[in-house]
Amino acid sequence: MGGRVTMRDLAAALGVSPMTVSRALRDDAAVSAQTKARIRQVADRLGYVYDGTATAFRTQRSGFVAVTLPSINNANFAETYRGLSNAMDGRGMQLLLGATNYRVEKEEELVRQLLTRNPEALVMTGGHHTEATRDLVGGRGLPVIEIWDLPAQPLGHAVGFSNADAMALIVAHLAATGRRKLAFLGASDGADSRGAERRAGVLAAARRFGLADMAILDAGPAPVSMRHGAARIEALGRDLRGFDALICVSDPVAFGALSACRRLGVDVPGDLAITGFGQFEVAQVSAPQITTVDVGARRIGEAVAEMLIGLFTGSDVPARVDVGARLVVGGTS
Amino acid sequence: MGGRVTMRDLAAALGVSPMTVSRALRDDAAVSAQTKARIRQVADRLGYVYDGTATAFRTQRSGFVAVTLPSINNANFAETYRGLSNAMDGRGMQLLLGATNYRVEKEEELVRQLLTRNPEALVMTGGHHTEATRDLVGGRGLPVIEIWDLPAQPLGHAVGFSNADAMALIVAHLAATGRRKLAFLGASDGADSRGAERRAGVLAAARRFGLADMAILDAGPAPVSMRHGAARIEALGRDLRGFDALICVSDPVAFGALSACRRLGVDVPGDLAITGFGQFEVAQVSAPQITTVDVGARRIGEAVAEMLIGLFTGSDVPARVDVGARLVVGGTS
DNA sequence: TACTTGACTGTTACCGGTAACATGTTATCC
DNA sequence: GGATAACATGTTACCGGTAACAGTCAAGTA
Numbered sequence: 001m002g003g004r005v006t007m008r009d010l011a012a013a014l015g016v017s018p019m020t021v022s023r024a025l026r027d028d029a030a031v032s033a034q035t036k037a038r039i040r041q042v043a044d045r046l047g048y049v050y051d052g053t054a055t056a057f058r059t060q061r062s063g064f065v066a067v068t069l070p071s072i073n074n075a076n077f078a079e080t081y082r083g084l085s086n087a088m089d090g091r092g093m094q095l096l097l098g099a100t101n102y103r104v105e106k107e108e109e110l111v112r113q114l115l116t117r118n119p120e121a122l123v124m125t126g127g128h129h130t131e132a133t134r135d136l137v138g139g140r141g142l143p144v145i146e147i148w149d150l151p152a153q154p155l156g157h158a159v160g161f162s163n164a165d166a167m168a169l170i171v172a173h174l175a176a177t178g179r180r181k182l183a184f185l186g187a188s189d190g191a192d193s194r195g196a197e198r199r200a201g202v203l204a205a206a207r208r209f210g211l212a213d214m215a216i217l218d219a220g221p222a223p224v225s226m227r228h229g230a231a232r233i234e235a236l237g238r239d240l241r242g243f244d245a246l247i248c249v250s251d252p253v254a255f256g257a258l259s260a261c262r263r264l265g266v267d268v269p270g271d272l273a274i275t276g277f278g279q280f281e282v283a284q285v286s287a288p289q290i291t292t293v294d295v296g297a298r299r300i301g302e303a304v305a306e307m308l309i310g311l312f313t314g315s316d317v318p319a320r321v322d323v324g325a326r327l328v329v330g331g332t333s
Numbered sequence: 334m335g336g337r338v339t340m341r342d343l344a345a346a347l348g349v350s351p352m353t354v355s356r357a358l359r360d361d362a363a364v365s366a367q368t369k370a371r372i373r374q375v376a377d378r379l380g381y382v383y384d385g386t387a388t389a390f391r392t393q394r395s396g397f398v399a400v401t402l403p404s405i406n407n408a409n410f411a412e413t414y415r416g417l418s419n420a421m422d423g424r425g426m427q428l429l430l431g432a433t434n435y436r437v438e439k440e441e442e443l444v445r446q447l448l449t450r451n452p453e454a455l456v457m458t459g460g461h462h463t464e465a466t467r468d469l470v471g472g473r474g475l476p477v478i479e480i481w482d483l484p485a486q487p488l489g490h491a492v493g494f495s496n497a498d499a500m501a502l503i504v505a506h507l508a509a510t511g512r513r514k515l516a517f518l519g520a521s522d523g524a525d526s527r528g529a530e531r532r533a534g535v536l537a538a539a540r541r542f543g544l545a546d547m548a549i550l551d552a553g554p555a556p557v558s559m560r561h562g563a564a565r566i567e568a569l570g571r572d573l574r575g576f577d578a579l580i581c582v583s584d585p586v587a588f589g590a591l592s593a594c595r596r597l598g599v600d601v602p603g604d605l606a607i608t609g610f611g612q613f614e615v616a617q618v619s620a621p622q623i624t625t626v627d628v629g630a631r632r633i634g635e636a637v638a639e640m641l642i643g644l645f646t647g648s649d650v651p652a653r654v655d656v657g658a659r660l661v662v663g664g665t666s
Numbered sequence: 667t668a669c670t671t672g673a674c675t676g677t678t679a680c681c682g683g684t685a686a687c688a689t690g691t692t693a694t695c696c
Numbered sequence: 697g698g699a700t701a702a703c704a705t706g707t708t709a710c711c712g713g714t715a716a717c718a719g720t721c722a723a724g725t726a
Contacts, residue, residue, distance in 0.1 A: 004473075004712095006712060006713085007712070007713065008712080008713095016675075016676090017675065017676050017677080018676095018712085018713080018714095019675075019676065019677080019713095019714075020674090020675060020676075022712095022713065022714060023675090023714090026714090030673075030674060030675080031674075031675085032673080032674065032675095035674085035675090047468075047469075049445070049448050049449060049469075050449055050712090050713085051449065051451065051711095051712055051713065052449035052450050052451070053386060053389045053390050053395060053450060053451050053711090053712085053713095054390055054681095054711075054712035054713040054714090055712080055713055055714080056386045056681095056713095057386050057387055057390045057681055057682075057683090057711085057712080057713075058680075058681050058712075058713050058714050058715085059681080059713085059714070059715090060681065062386060072405055072411050072414060072415065073408055073411035073412060073415060075406055075408075078405050078406035078411065079406060081405060082405065082406060082432070085432065089446075094429070094446065094450075095430070096427070096429070097428070097430050099415070099418065112382070113422075113427065115382050116382060116383055116384065116385035117385050117386060117427075118384065118385070118386050135380075136380075136382075140337075225614060226614045226615065226617075226618040227614060227617065227618055230618050252614070255615070255618065256618050259618050259619055259620040260620075262620040263620050281558060281559045281560060281585070282559065282588070282615060284559075284560065285559040285560055285563050285588065285589050285592050286592055287592040287593075287595040287596050337682095339682060339683085340682070340683065341682080341683095349705075349706090350705065350706050350707080351682085351683080351684090351706095352683095352684075352705075352706065352707080353704085353705060353706080355682095355683065355684060356684090356705090359684090363703075363704065363705080364704075364705080365703085365704065365705095368704085368705090383682090383683085384681095384682055384683065386681090386682080386683095387681075387682035387683040387684090387711095388682080388683055388684080389683095389711095390681085390682080390683075390711055390712075390713090391682075391683050391684050391685085391710075391711050392683085392684070392685085392711080393711065667726100668725100668726090669724105669725080669726080670723105670724080670725070670726090671722105671723085671724075671725090672721105672722095672723085672724095673720105673721090673722090673723100674719105674720085674721090674722105675718100675719085675720080675721105676717105676718075676719070676720090677716105677717085677718070677719090678715105678716090678717085678718095679714105679715090679716090679717105680713105680714090680715090680716105681712105681713095681714095681715105682711105683710105683711095684709100684710090684711095685708105685709090685710090685711105686707105686708090686709090686710105687706105687707085687708085687709105688705105688706080688707070688708095689704100689705080689706070689707090690703105690704085690705080690706090691702100691703080691704080691705095692701105692702085692703080692704095693700105693701085693702075693703090694699100694700080694701075694702090695698105695699090695700080695701095696697105696698100696699095696700105
C-alpha cells in the first residue's frame with residue numbers, strides 16, 4: 001500500500017507541476033501533446049486512479065443523480081432505472097439509488113441521506129411525500145423530477161402518466177366485452193400510492209359505466225405480488241362470489257390470480273376475465289397472455305434522462321411529460 | 334440560493350468555532366449537552382445538511398460500498414441487493430450500484446468508474462473478470478467480495494455456491510424419476526458465466542448418470558428470460574425431438590418453456606419434465622409449480638453484509654462462504 | 667529593436683469538513 | 697492553597713484536486 005497515487009506523485013516523477021498533470025489528464029488543450037503523452041504513460045504505469053471525491057469537493061459538482069424507487073425488485077421500476085442509467089452513464093453521471101419500500105417515511109430518511117452526497121438532480125418515484133421531504137428538496141435549487149405519476153402539485157418536473165386514466169381504459173374494455181360484475185384486487189393500505197390511484201380510477205370509471213356495484217379485494221399490505229394475488233383468489237373459492245371480471249393492480253398480481261384460477265378450475269376468460277397492469281414479461285409469456293396496460297417503463301427512464309440532460313445544459317424542457325398508457329388485450333379477457 | 338449552509342455559518346450564528354459545531358453534530362461527548370442542543374436547533378432552523386463529500390474527502394472514508402450486478406432487472410440479483418442494502422444502510426454505508434449487462438468489458442469500465450469514488454469495499458457478481466479488472470482491484474488494500482460463484486482463484490473473499498453441484502442435484506432428481514433423454518436450455522454464448530457453469534455442471538452430472546446423450550438448446554445471447562425460453566420451445570414443435578426432461582438455466586426460462594408447452598399441448602410433467610433455477614417467485618406461483626433449486630439469493634446479500642461488517646471491524650472472517658443449494662421439487666417433474 | 671501574441675507551464679488559494687494538538691476554566695483533592 | 701484532573705472549546709493544518717491568475721519564452725509584427 002503506502003497510500004494512493006496522487007497527481008503530486010505523478011508530477012514529482014515527471015518534474016512538472018501538479019496543475020499540468022491535472023490539465024493533461026483532463027485533456028486540456030493548453031498542454032502540449034508530447035507532455036500529455038508522457039503524463040498519461042506514467043499515470044498508467046503507476047496505476048493512477050483519479051479521485052472523484054476530491055474533484056466533486058473542489059468543483060462542487062458531484063456527478064451524482066439521486067434516484068428513489070419503491071423497490072428494486074420490481075421489473076417495471078428496474079426497467080425505468082435501466083433506461084435512465086444507460087442514458088446517463090455516457091454523460092459521466094452516476095446514479096445513486098435508494099429504495100423506499102413503499103413508505104414515505106423511509107423516503108424522507110433516504111432523501112436526507114442522498115442529499116448529503118450533493119446530487120446534481122433528484123429523481124423520485126411517485127408524487128406523495130412527507131412535509132419534511134418537500135421542505136428538504138424545496139428551495140435548494142436542485143432539479144427534482146417525480147416519475148410514475150403526474151402529481152397535481154409537482155415539486156418540480158414530472159414524467160409519468162395518469163394511473164386513473166389508464167384504469168379507465170381497462171374498465172371501458174371490460175364493459176365493452178360484456179362484463180357486469182367487477183372486482184379490484186390490490187394492496188390494502190395506501191402505502192402504494194400508485195396502487196391507491198389505480199383503485200380510485202377503477203371505481204370512478206366503473207361508476208361512469210354503470211358498474212358501480214363492484215368489490216374491492218384486499219391482497220394485504222404493499223407491496224403485493226404474485227403470491228398475494230394467488231392467495232387471495234384461492235381464499236375466495238370456486239364461485240368467486242359471482243364476479244365476472246377481476247382487475248388487478250399489477251401483472252404479477254394478475255398472474256397469481258390466473259394461476260389460482262387454474263388450480264380452482266375457474267375458466268379464464270370464460271367464467272372470469274382477468275386484467276393486470278404494467279406490461280411485465282410474465283403477462284406476455286403466460287398462457288393465456290394477460291390483458292394489461294403498457295406504460296413504457298423503459299420510456300419513462302429515457303424521458304427522464306432526456307429531461308435531465310436538458311436541465312443540465314440549460315435548454316428549456318417541459319415541466320411535465322405524459323408518456324401515456326396503452327391497453328394491450330390478451331387472452332384473459 | 335446563495336450557496337449552501339455550512340458549519341461555518343452555524344458557528345458564526347452562534348458565536349462558537351466550526352470545530353464545536355462539527356463535534357456537536359456528530360454527538361461527540363466532549364461538547365456540553367446545552368451547546369449541542371443550541372447547535373442542533375440552529376442547524377434545523379437554517380436547514381443545514383451536512384456535506385458527505387467533504388467528510389469523505391477529509392477522512393478518506395467514503396461510506397460507499399460498490400456493487401456490480403449483471404442486471405438489476407433480475408429478481409434474484411435484486412434480492413441479493415436488498416439483503417445487502419438492508420443490512421448496510423443501518424451502518425451508515427451506502428451502496429453504489431452498477432450493472433455489467435453480463436459483459437466483463439463493461440464490468441471493467443464500471444469498476445474503473447466505481448473506484449474513483451473510493452469505495453471502502455467492492456462486491457462483484459461472478460468470478461470472471463478481465464485482466465485489467467483484476468489488476469485494478471488487486472494490491473490496493475480494498476476488500477473485494479465475489480458473489481454468486483465460488484471461483485477457484487478468488488480475488489479476495491467469496492460468498493456463493495457451486496453452480497455445478499446445484500445442477501447435479503437436478504440431474505440426480507431427474508435420473509431417479511426415470512427421465513432418460515435430457516436437454517439443457519440456456520444462453521448461447523459464455524457471457525453469462527454462471528449459466529455456462531450450470532451447463533457444464535449438467536453435462537458432467539449427466540455423464541455420471543449414464544445420460545450423456547443429451548442436447549444443448551440455444552435460447553440466444555445472454556441474458557435469456559421468459560420469452561426466450563418460450564420461443565425456443567415453440568420453435569421445436571410438438572414432438573420436442575424426443576426429450577423427456579428439459580433443464581433450464583433459470584426459472585424465468587423454465588416458465589417460458591412451460592407456457593410454450595401449454596400452447597403446444599405438451600403434457601408437463603407427463604410428456605416432459607421441466608426444471609428451473611433460482612427459486613424465483615414465478616416458480617412457486619405457476620401452476621404447476623416449477624421444480625427448481627433454491628440458493629437463497631437474499632441470504633447471499635445478508636452473508637455479504639455480515640462479512641463486510643466483519644472486515645470493517647477487523648474481526649476475522651472466513652475467506653469463503655458457501656450458502657449451499659437446495660432442490661425444491663414442484664409439479665413439473 | 668521594442669512590442670505584441672500565442673503556446674505552454676507554474677503559483678496560490680480554496681472547496682467543507684475534521685484529526686491532532688493546544689488552551690482555558692472549573693471542580694477535586696490532599 | 698496549590699497541584700492535578702476533568703471538562704469544554706479553540707487553532708492549525710490538511711485531505712486531492714482545480715479555478716483563477718501569473719508568468720515564461722519563442723515567434724511574429726510594427
